[in-house]
Amino acid sequence: MVFDEGFLRKLEALRLAVRRSISGRREGERLTKRRGGSADFTSHRSYTQGDEFRAIDWNLYGRLGMLYVKEFTREESLTVRLAIDTSASMAPKFEFAQRLGAALALVANREAASIPLPEIENLQLGAPFTVPTVPRGLAIVVSDLWDEGMKPQLMKLRAETAVIHVLSPGELEPPLSGKLRLVDAETRESVVRFVGEEERAAYRRLLADHCDAWKKWCFDREMNYLRCSSSTPLEEIVQVYLREAGVLE
Amino acid sequence: MKFEQPAALWGLASLLLLILFSLWRQAAARVTVPSLLLWKKIPERNPPVRALRRPRWRLELLFQALTIAAVVAALAGPYRETEQFAPRRIALVFDTSPRMQAGDRIARMKAFAKNIQDTFGSADQVTSYWWAATPKHFPGSGAVSGLDVHVDLKPMLLAASASAEHVILFSDRPVDGPKLALFGAPADNAGIVELSVSDDEVFIRIVNHGPARPLPIDLVAGDLRVNEIVPAGQRVWSHKADYSKASSVRVTLETKDSFPLDDVVEATKMGPADALVTLAGRHHEALVRVFRSIPGVTVQHGRAPARVAVGFDEEPGPGDWQVWIHSPGVPLTGVPTVAKHPLMADLANRGGNWSRRNSANCPPAPAPGSR
Numbered sequence: 001m002v003f004d005e006g007f008l009r010k011l012e013a014l015r016l017a018v019r020r021s022i023s024g025r026r027e028g029e030r031l032t033k034r035r036g037g038s039a040d041f042t043s044h045r046s047y048t049q050g051d052e053f054r055a056i057d058w059n060l061y062g063r064l065g066m067l068y069v070k071e072f073t074r075e076e077s078l079t080v081r082l083a084i085d086t087s088a089s090m091a092p093k094f095e096f097a098q099r100l101g102a103a104l105a106l107v108a109n110r111e112a113a114s115i116p117l118p119e120i121e122n123l124q125l126g127a128p129f130t131v132p133t134v135p136r137g138l139a140i141v142v143s144d145l146w147d148e149g150m151k152p153q154l155m156k157l158r159a160e161t162a163v164i165h166v167l168s169p170g171e172l173e174p175p176l177s178g179k180l181r182l183v184d185a186e187t188r189e190s191v192v193r194f195v196g197e198e199e200r201a202a203y204r205r206l207l208a209d210h211c212d213a214w215k216k217w218c219f220d221r222e223m224n225y226l227r228c229s230s231s232t233p234l235e236e237i238v239q240v241y242l243r244e245a246g247v248l249e
Numbered sequence: 250m251k252f253e254q255p256a257a258l259w260g261l262a263s264l265l266l267l268i269l270f271s272l273w274r275q276a277a278a279r280v281t282v283p284s285l286l287l288w289k290k291i292p293e294r295n296p297p298v299r300a301l302r303r304p305r306w307r308l309e310l311l312f313q314a315l316t317i318a319a320v321v322a323a324l325a326g327p328y329r330e331t332e333q334f335a336p337r338r339i340a341l342v343f344d345t346s347p348r349m350q351a352g353d354r355i356a357r358m359k360a361f362a363k364n365i366q367d368t369f370g371s372a373d374q375v376t377s378y379w380w381a382a383t384p385k386h387f388p389g390s391g392a393v394s395g396l397d398v399h400v401d402l403k404p405m406l407l408a409a410s411a412s413a414e415h416v417i418l419f420s421d422r423p424v425d426g427p428k429l430a431l432f433g434a435p436a437d438n439a440g441i442v443e444l445s446v447s448d449d450e451v452f453i454r455i456v457n458h459g460p461a462r463p464l465p466i467d468l469v470a471g472d473l474r475v476n477e478i479v480p481a482g483q484r485v486w487s488h489k490a491d492y493s494k495a496s497s498v499r500v501t502l503e504t505k506d507s508f509p510l511d512d513v514v515e516a517t518k519m520g521p522a523d524a525l526v527t528l529a530g531r532h533h534e535a536l537v538r539v540f541r542s543i544p545g546v547t548v549q550h551g552r553a554p555a556r557v558a559v560g561f562d563e564e565p566g567p568g569d570w571q572v573w574i575h576s577p578g579v580p581l582t583g584v585p586t587v588a589k590h591p592l593m594a595d596l597a598n599r600g601g602n603w604s605r606r607n608s609a610n611c612p613p614a615p616a617p618g619s620r
Contacts, residue, residue, distance in 0.1 A: 088283075089283035089284050090283070091283070092283065144283060144284075146283055146284035146286055148286075168283070171283055174282070176280060178278060178296075179277045179278065179296055180277050180278050180279075180280045181277035181278065181279045181280065182280055182281075182282050182285060182288050183279060183280065183281045183282065184281075184282065184283075184284060184285045185281050185282065185283050185284070186283075186284070187285075189285060190279075190285075191285055191288060191289060191293075192277045192293065193288060193291060193293055194293070194294055194295065194296045196296075196297065199291050202290075202291050203287055203288070203291060206287040206290055206291070207287060210286070210287060
């Protein structure tokens, strides 16, 4: 998997956008609002019951006569999990998904996340795919989302999740016509359909509904959602669409 | 190109039916899609008629169309007319036996062969067969010449049949196998082709190449003489009598045609097998013993007039030898003669075997010392 130098430089300027506070256990480079042992003071706030006494700023109490506690930022490492769909339906866009995953891994690895690139490169198309369990951090799922069974798996993710919906041009605008026996790439199930302009229009309509349903489903669960075509240049995806979707910043 | 059965070409209309049928029964093309999730939601419908305007050509349809076209073409029987004959392999078989030297039959045979060959196409392969005294290359049938020895036609006809589809035989005698016309005989010829004589019956088979007509027949057997008329169209004739005492039987068909060769047949009763063998030249004791072991053969040394001679015409040298086998009782006059032969004299007592001889075709007895 080879990226040109210009693209790699552009990747260096990007970082993962994380909306929630990170709850990784290891300390790292990314600052969180969680109070921690770092010496970087951020602000004062009013004392509330339960705060530690040692956090109270006694000097301020001497001047103002009110109890305030100091807040410090804590640097935590970012836990990022990248899941690329390897099911047979990904065949026409698997290479694109691998390149997209590698680009995201390069961005994530600069922030102390450790996503081994060879793992992405060695992914085998057709291998069974399940969304991994990610308790915290950031989970990025690259899939064509044809499997409705992914929804329960995504719901189990407690980490911040970004779903990248990848579709091939053949899925967006199927170049089919005539009487066809359509065979499912994964289940080998088949149906016979005559495909004409009417059917293609119906397909486009159903696909739009399908994508909108996924988008709504993801947004309802505070997940990032981005639909992209595998024919779109990767640089445009990374530089524009992923930033607009709030996956990168 | 023309067709023997042009009506069979209507079978090509089935091609149209085949194409129409295949259009309506198009097998669905197999296409793998990532998911059927959306396609299942699209209801199935019959293809609209306009979608059938462009047939999807398939290899199977092509083979079916070719098969139908081949069957129809075979039934129609296509052929191409041409003014040229298909090349033929023709064999000309010439009978060069001494009998054919009578009259000008050899010359007529060659002329007739030439006339036939003029009708052959340029691509025809013509092969000529005839017996020759010595093996040599013959440029064509013009080199055909008669021989002094008997010619067996069957080997030639076998060889000719093996190498050609058409065999033309030039001969004056019937041969089993090929169809032939009696060559040398005019169209009105009638003759005897078979004679069989036993102690109590004479049987002949007649061939009539001319118009059907009654044929007078004359039979002479010793003192017995029979004159009858064979009715027109009858092919066989027989007569019952006591022929056991006759030394010969002669049957004459009085046709008065231009080919008298086959009008007279004669059978002679064989006599006892007595013979005188005269040996000259180098003495071979083993040969003498062989001749002496044959019943009825007397062996002597010296030179004598011979009926059958084996040897040389010249005076024998010390290493040569000559054998003459002759019957002392037969006069050697040098003209065709049928006489009582001592070898046949006692034949009746030994079972009544008869031999057939055409008296008119009897070769002259060789002079002493001739080959």
